[in-house]
Amino acid sequence: MGYYVTTPIYYVNAQPHMGHxxxxxAADVLARxxxxxGEDVFxxxxxxxxxxxxxxxxxxxxxxxxxxADENAARFEALMPQLEASNDFFIRTSDPRxxxxxxxxxxxxxxxxxxxxxxxxxxxxxxxxxxxxxSEIAAGNTCPIxxxxxxxEQEENWFFRxxxxxxxxxxxLAQGSPFVAPVARLNEAxxxxxQGLRDVSLSRGKLSWGVPVPWDPDHVFYVWxxxxxxxxxxxxxxxxxxDLTGTFWPADVHLIGKDILKFHAIYWPAxxxxxxxxxxxRLFVHGFLLMDGEKMSKSLGNVLDPFAVMEQFGTDAxxxxxxxxxxxxxxxxxxxxxxxxxxxxELANEYGNLASRTLAMIARYRGGVVxxxxxxxxxxxxxxxxxxxxAALLDRVELSQALEAIWQxxxxxxxxxxxxxxxxxxxxxxxxxxLDVTLATLAEGLRAITVLLHPYMPLSTHKLLDALGRPxxxxxxxxxxxxxxxxxxxxLEPLFPxxx
Ligand SMILES: [Zn+2]
Numbered sequence: 001m002g003y004y005v006t007t008p009i010y011y012v013n014a015q016p017h018m019g020h021x022x023x024x025x026a027a028d029v030l031a032r033x034x035x036x037x038g039e040d041v042f043x044x045x046x047x048x049x050x051x052x053x054x055x056x057x058x059x060x061x062x063x064x065x066x067x068x069a070d071e072n073a074a075r076f077e078a079l080m081p082q083l084e085a086s087n088d089f090f091i092r093t094s095d096p097r098x099x100x101x102x103x104x105x106x107x108x109x110x111x112x113x114x115x116x117x118x119x120x121x122x123x124x125x126x127x128x129x130x131x132x133x134x135s136e137i138a139a140g141n142t143c144p145i146x147x148x149x150x151x152x153e154q155e156e157n158w159f160f161r162x163x164x165x166x167x168x169x170x171x172x173l174a175q176g177s178p179f180v181a182p183v184a185r186l187n188e189a190x191x192x193x194x195q196g197l198r199d200v201s202l203s204r205g206k207l208s209w210g211v212p213v214p215w216d217p218d219h220v221f222y223v224w225x226x227x228x229x230x231x232x233x234x235x236x237x238x239x240x241x242x243d244l245t246g247t248f249w250p251a252d253v254h255l256i257g258k259d260i261l262k263f264h265a266i267y268w269p270a271x272x273x274x275x276x277x278x279x280x281x282r283l284f285v286h287g288f289l290l291m292d293g294e295k296m297s298k299s300l301g302n303v304l305d306p307f308a309v310m311e312q313f314g315t316d317a318x319x320x321x322x323x324x325x326x327x328x329x330x331x332x333x334x335x336x337x338x339x340x341x342x343x344x345x346e347l348a349n350e351y352g353n354l355a356s357r358t359l360a361m362i363a364r365y366r367g368g369v370v371x372x373x374x375x376x377x378x379x380x381x382x383x384x385x386x387x388x389x390x391a392a393l394l395d396r397v398e399l400s401q402a403l404e405a406i407w408q409x410x411x412x413x414x415x416x417x418x419x420x421x422x423x424x425x426x427x428x429x430x431x432x433x434x435l436d437v438t439l440a441t442l443a444e445g446l447r448a449i450t451v452l453l454h455p456y457m458p459l460s461t462h463k464l465l466d467a468l469g470r471p472x473x474x475x476x477x478x479x480x481x482x483x484x485x486x487x488x489x490x491x492l493e494p495l496f497p498x499x500x
Pocket of ligand 1: 125126127128129143144145146147
């Protein structure tokens with residue numbers, strides 16, 4: 001079995017922004033970490049391209065939905081290498097291979113008796129492409145997300161018998177269930193189910209931009225059903241001539257934002273059950289990064305624009321900050337001043353400076369060769385169990401806690417430099433062995449935390465491991481060992497220089 005992680009597919013009508021970067025980077029951290037552990041990983045992201053919002057925008061722009069989707073999807077596809085995302089595939093729901101598989105799965109849902117034709121009337125948000133239930137309508141019949149008036153719509157639709165899955169969903173979302181994390185989101189999903197599930201529209205009759213319903217081609221599938229199915233369909237055609245479904249389905253983790261909880265925690269498992277497919281193992285629901293425009297930096301202004309951050313400070317710095325300022329899974333404030341403070345204090349000073357100092361002392365005191373010496377037992381004890389702890393945290397998608405555990409050791413190594421004062425040891429021939437221990441322990445500690453930090457900061461950790469002459473990334477190397485040294489270390493440019 002492999003390890004399968006997904007982001008939501010991004011709706012092509014939006015410009016790529018911080019929220020897209022956030023989820024993508026989180027999925028990439030998990031994918032890279034699992035690859036280090038030797039897992040066969042599949043990391044999927046992509047774009048959601050059907051539905052009324054795209055059709056309307058294309059009409060306004062005097063173009064076709066397909067053309068508009070092509071243009072906009074390209075911006076999201078280009079975002080992936082910019083973020084250093086190591087996705088194994090980028091799915092686009094306008095791909096006919098996706099459409100064909102959506103039809104196959106939905107035909108099974110239909111054949112299993114979970115659909116019927118009916119008339120739907122309700123309040124509809126064209127931007128959400130969603131009918132709102134009573135509890136989701138804001139004052140004055142407006143959308144609570146988009147703050148625009150809802151439309152009263154009535155149309156003949158195919159319906160999905162969501163109500164038939166009331167009990168299975170109550171069991172799936174019972175207290176203590178691992179299916180949705182964090183627990184506050186599990187509770188939110190359960191309370192939605194406990195209000196009583198009503199059947200939902202499966203198709204739209206007035207729209208042509210979508211996947212046609214195979215048993216009633218005047219209808220296209222409602223965009224949400226087509227979109228959710230991407231997680232399954234992609235495995236069927238991501239690799240030419242090879243079906244990966246047996247290797248990777250069910251998914252290990254769907255990462256989602258809290259705004260799409262209902263679709264993923266309720267509609268999605270019900271749809272899979274209706275089709276006779278296995279359920280994903282876990283949804284991890286992250287919060288929103290709220291911009292605190294008050295805390296403003298000189299170089300970045302008041303809006304934390306991921307593109308400006310990457311241009312001036314590098315991709316690694318953005319990736320690091322995402323999980324450092326706000327605990328992953330919670331809502332919290334980010335700011336350009338907060339970013340710059342962490343860049344200067346933590347990345348440049350605590351980590352970058354530790355790396356430069358360590359390499360400089362090895363060059364100065366030992367001719368650029370890490371001595372083969374026993375490790376300092378006291379320091380090594382502070383690293384005991386770290387690799388296992390980080391792995392266990394990342395198994396639970398606790399990205400911020402795992403990063404914090406690693407960072408405590410970055411700080412521990414900085415204290416170790418001060419405690420041992422190698423510049424004093426170097427002046428005393430009687431302390432030559434002690435200096436060997438200091439330098440070997442520092443190099444090894446730095447190497448091990450760099451292996452652990454690699455999923456968060458792939459570029460700078462590569463540079464540092466290369467400079468140490470120990471480029472291997474395998475998770476076996478995340479624990480301290482006194483072996484492997486004796487080779488020459490190289491030069492290292494500052495990992496986190498002052499911005500231009
Ligand atoms: Zn809306």
